[in-house]
Amino acid sequence: MSHPSRFLLLIGPLLLFLAATYLVPFLGVMRWSVTLPASGLGQYKAALGDPLVLTVFWRTLRICAAVTVGAVAAAYVVTLLWVRGGPMQRLVVELCILIPFWISVLTRAFGWLALLSNKGLINGWLQALGVLSEPLTLVRNEFGVVVGMTHFLIPFAVFPLASAMRSLDERVLMAARGMGASRARVFWQVFVPMTRAGILGAALVVFVFALGFFVTPAILGGGRSVMVAELIYLRIFQSPDWGLGAAISVILMAGVGLLLAALMRQVRQGASR
Amino acid sequence: MVAKIRAAEIGAVNVGKMFGTFTALSDISLTIGRGEFLTLLGPSGSGKTTLLMILSGFEAPTSGRLTLDGRDMTATPAEERAFGMVFQGYALFPHMSVEENIAFPLKVQKRPAAEIKRRVSAIIEMVGLGGHGHKRPSGLSGGQQQRVALARALVYEPPVLLLDEPFSALDKNLRGQMQEEMRRLHRETGTTFVFVTHDQTEALALSTRIAIFEKGRLQQLAAPREVYERPTNRFVAEFLGEINILPLSGLQTCGAVAGGRFEEQALVVAPSERPGATNLAVRPEYMRLHLARPDSGNAVAARIDHLTYLGAETRLALRTSGGANLTLLMPTAELPPALEPGTAVWAGWSESRGFLL
Numbered sequence: 001m002s003h004p005s006r007f008l009l010l011i012g013p014l015l016l017f018l019a020a021t022y023l024v025p026f027l028g029v030m031r032w033s034v035t036l037p038a039s040g041l042g043q044y045k046a047a048l049g050d051p052l053v054l055t056v057f058w059r060t061l062r063i064c065a066a067v068t069v070g071a072v073a074a075a076y077v078v079t080l081l082w083v084r085g086g087p088m089q090r091l092v093v094e095l096c097i098l099i100p101f102w103i104s105v106l107t108r109a110f111g112w113l114a115l116l117s118n119k120g121l122i123n124g125w126l127q128a129l130g131v132l133s134e135p136l137t138l139v140r141n142e143f144g145v146v147v148g149m150t151h152f153l154i155p156f157a158v159f160p161l162a163s164a165m166r167s168l169d170e171r172v173l174m175a176a177r178g179m180g181a182s183r184a185r186v187f188w189q190v191f192v193p194m195t196r197a198g199i200l201g202a203a204l205v206v207f208v209f210a211l212g213f214f215v216t217p218a219i220l221g222g223g224r225s226v227m228v229a230e231l232i233y234l235r236i237f238q239s240p241d242w243g244l245g246a247a248i249s250v251i252l253m254a255g256v257g258l259l260l261a262a263l264m265r266q267v268r269q270g271a272s273r
Numbered sequence: 274m275v276a277k278i279r280a281a282e283i284g285a286v287n288v289g290k291m292f293g294t295f296t297a298l299s300d301i302s303l304t305i306g307r308g309e310f311l312t313l314l315g316p317s318g319s320g321k322t323t324l325l326m327i328l329s330g331f332e333a334p335t336s337g338r339l340t341l342d343g344r345d346m347t348a349t350p351a352e353e354r355a356f357g358m359v360f361q362g363y364a365l366f367p368h369m370s371v372e373e374n375i376a377f378p379l380k381v382q383k384r385p386a387a388e389i390k391r392r393v394s395a396i397i398e399m400v401g402l403g404g405h406g407h408k409r410p411s412g413l414s415g416g417q418q419q420r421v422a423l424a425r426a427l428v429y430e431p432p433v434l435l436l437d438e439p440f441s442a443l444d445k446n447l448r449g450q451m452q453e454e455m456r457r458l459h460r461e462t463g464t465t466f467v468f469v470t471h472d473q474t475e476a477l478a479l480s481t482r483i484a485i486f487e488k489g490r491l492q493q494l495a496a497p498r499e500v501y502e503r504p505t506n507r508f509v510a511e512f513l514g515e516i517n518i519l520p521l522s523g524l525q526t527c528g529a530v531a532g533g534r535f536e537e538q539a540l541v542v543a544p545s546e547r548p549g550a551t552n553l554a555v556r557p558e559y560m561r562l563h564l565a566r567p568d569s570g571n572a573v574a575a576r577i578d579h580l581t582y583l584g585a586e587t588r589l590a591l592r593t594s595g596g597a598n599l600t601l602l603m604p605t606a607e608l609p610p611a612l613e614p615g616t617a618v619w620a621g622w623s624e625s626r627g628f629l630l
């Protein structure tokens with residue numbers, strides 16, 4: 001048997017599975033978006049003309065951008081300790097990365113609610129210490145959503161960053177040090193730029209993941225910070241607007257696709273230049 | 274022409290390095306003089322890179338001291354020593370252009386922008402990379418990357434330049450060119466060079482002195498001609514190239530000459546101070562082939578085992594009547610005609626070409 005056909009035999013079932021579970025349903029959603037309730041592009045026009053939909057898109061973008069910056073920056077520090085720290089630091093970081101995977105999204109969102117709410121731990125402490133007289137609104141707003149999502153997504157940013165940091169040639173850092181560069185200069189001018197592909201990869205993973213978030217914003221946003229996934233859910237399950245929900249889904253998919261393409265190009269350019 | 278650099282003298286005193294229980298270097302003492310070109314030579318795993326890492330400050334010795342111009346530098350961190358280092362594999366900054374790579378050490382030193390620009394473009398010309406300044410390292414050939422690494426190490430005029438097998442990935446032509454360039458750079462800058470190589474010929478051609486290592490020990494430290502022609506032990510003699518070793522019996526020293534017997538022949542050699550040196554050693558290229566016993570010098574009777582034609586030279590493998598193997602290397606033009614395996618011949622050499630080992 002020739003190599004290509006053996007390859008196809010091995011990968012074929014997976015392709016079939018992906019087509020059945022992702023492609024076919026998505027094509028169905030695309031069909032809804034141009035047929036329900038009437039044929040044509042009316043739903044797209046309605047979606048893009050609806051101020052509520054636009055507000056939600058804009059809010060989603062804002063929250064996801066903040067979450068991406070926060071999660072990637074935090075994950076960078078965590079990964080640095082993991083890849084370059086001592087054995088003790090490594091163990092602690094591994095536990096901190098693994099344990100959250102065992103706890104459900106729901107539990108973690110309620111955990112943050114307990115910490116951040118007006119009668120929660122943080123406000124309680126701050127008031128007890130006399131720092132605050134009135135509780136600070138930390139939750140049921142965008143801030144709470146960003147905190148909860150960032151926390152959830154940090155572990156996902158760790159892996160692309162770790163692979164970039166591990167594949168980095170130690171001698172390049174030595175070369176910089178040998179020329180008299182301070183630790184800060186080596187870090188900012190050599191180490192960070194050399195992990196650029198990892199940073200972009202981590203940012204992409206976090207951003208795309210964040211776009212689809214549903215439970216965390218619903219709980220920590222308290223219905224006031226509706227994001228696009230929740231909006232689609234509302235349109236399809238709580239109102240008969242299937243066509244509009246489908247159109248929003250397709251716009252979201254198209255946005256993600258464009259973003260992916262742009263990032264791939266960035267990474268490739270960085271590698272070849 | 275580059276301005277002469279204030280070169281430094283570095284010293285190692287009883288330096289040792291352990292990795293766990295493994296001894297990578299033991300009791301190394303040497304002084305590398307100002308403007309010297311010292312080559313570290315030795316088989317794989319003999320500790321060359323380890324010594325270079327200790328000199329540069331990236332590794333700390335487990336015992337012993339280091340000095341810089343007579344002052345102790347054992348505890349000085351690498352960034353303060355700021356010796357130029359060319360790593361094996363070049364270690365260029367992949368995200369910076371050639372110019373930015375070379376400018377990096379000058380920016381670290383906070384030189385004025387105009388000076389940085391001038392010096393970077395001068396050194397780019399000097400290493401023959403004019404027109405490549407805006408490329409990334411990944412867009413350069415191996416030899417060009419090598420030259421960027423050299424330029425980056427030279428541009429800030431470090432007092433010492435450490436080079437770890439910098440030509441290992443280059444083809445023969447490029448290697449020759451780069452050797453020429455290194456020699457010129459060394460002459461023009463006057464920097465102290467410490468160079469690591471696996472290539473004996475390269476070491477002999479470039480160095481003012483060669484340090485030969487085996488299993489973490491310094492075997493000999495001397496000028497190229499001396500290590501080649503007067504090695505202090507059998508390891509050094511054999512590491513630097515082929516050599517014939519003839520055990521002598523009844524060795525006696527009489528003033529400025531020593532004599533002994535090998536098989537049926539009385540052989541003469543310069544005496545040695547080392548006790549136990551009873552082998553006569555001769556390099557193959559100093560032996561000549563004769564059809565009859567030559568009138569002067571040493572000679573040993575043998576038969577031709579086989580010939581290997583190498584173009585300008587021919588290698589002859591001989592076997593003596595006692596069964597010892599000899600190797601000769603002769604210009605093909607000087608070879609007597611009609612030689613074939615089994616022919617009875619004499620291998621002769623001038624008495625001054627042999628030495629006791």
Ligand SMILES: Nc1ncnc2c1ncn2[C@@H]1O[C@H](COP(=O)(O)OP(=O)(O)OP(=O)(O)O)[C@@H](O)[C@H]1O
Nearest residue numbers: 292295297315316317318319320321322323324471
């Ligand atoms: N970090 C380390 N940990 C443990 N052993 C090491 C370490 N670095 C080097 N060694 C050992 O020390 C010995 C000397 O290594 P070194 O790299 O100095 O050899 P070398 O002479 O440069 O060899 P090569 O010519 O192959 O580069 C080797 O046996 C090596 O395995």
Ligand SMILES: [Mg+2]
Nearest residue numbers: 321322323437
């Ligand atoms: Mg080495």
